[in-house]
Amino acid sequence: MPTDPPTTATRAPSSHAAVGITVAAIADAALSVIRAVGVDGLTMRGVAERLGVRAPSLYHHMRNKADLLDLVARNAFDEFAADEAAYGELRSIDEWIELTRTGSLEFRAFYAAHPGLAGLMQAKATPDRDQGDGSRAALIRVQIESLTRLGVPEPRARHLFEVSARWSLAAVVANLPDDLFADGLDVFLAGLKAQLTT
Template sequence: MTRRDPSSHAAAGITVPAIADAALAVIRADGVDGLTMRAVAERLHVRAPTLYHHVHNKSDLLDLVARNAFDQFAADNAAYEKLQTIDAWIALTRSGSLELRAFYADHPGLAGLIQSKATSDRDQGDGSRAELIRAQIDALVRLGVPESEARHLFEVTARWSLAAVVAESAASVGTPDVFTDGLDLFLYGVRARLVDLVS
């Protein structure tokens, strides 16, 4: 029987979800600027080289976080699969945006990171971010929105929400109602566009 090095990723039981969770814990405590391979390894009680099986450097670590930061929104994925009306899509998108805002507030710098990783094909591949994006786009398509329009509307909505969160976090003083009022006004326009598309 071969004895494994106790610092190896297999012996330590290190997985991608565990690394993502540890990275989010570091971001919650120290912000994105405090995220390092060493800090994540300490959270996992391993040495930093143990992480290299999954991530080679900080850039890879940031990509991993951006792909896998949304496990807690799995219930929203299921809810999008059951939607039957545009109004239900708007309501779920509104509540999800407010949840994301709170999530980003608890993880300083994460909204900016996600915004910097925003690409038109980020619903492709694996990870909880892609799953959440696919659920939102697929729901619109099932409601009768052409796929190209569904993708565009998702993109506009996601980028507005992220930009609003980043702007809010950068402001030294702000009122809580600004984000919510802006979101409601924005979604009012999105709803009107959706109604036009499916009527």
């Protein structure tokens, strides 16, 4: 169980100290490594080096690399979702569709800036769908509620939201060219609107 308060990461190299790195610091370092060399280029030794530390030290704070990637993906999504709080005053399905469109495009742009990160999200998309703590869960709840307020019955709203979210995420991960992504999104949202208004 690591002590959280001292978030300072850089230390004198090769000193044996009792207070060192933090889980949060490791996640930050990993994210900046990903920005620099992509997910495929991320290495436990590389992350450690960025913290002025050796690789085995990381294992005192997390079980393995998979956990680290998991954490990074979660952080990245929360960072994105924090900007997307204001749904709420939607007056029609059309407005919901348009908001979903811009949200998807922003989502894509965000992940384009973090090569390979979307792939991590995808692997972890299943288990913790809605219930929970992060801004991810909050964002999902808000979107479904705004649908039900517009007259779509609850289970159907949840399901259709999940379908569109997962398909959009899939297309983001696929890293399609701009036009293929945007036009496919048009097609998908046209079909979604048809299913929501009948």
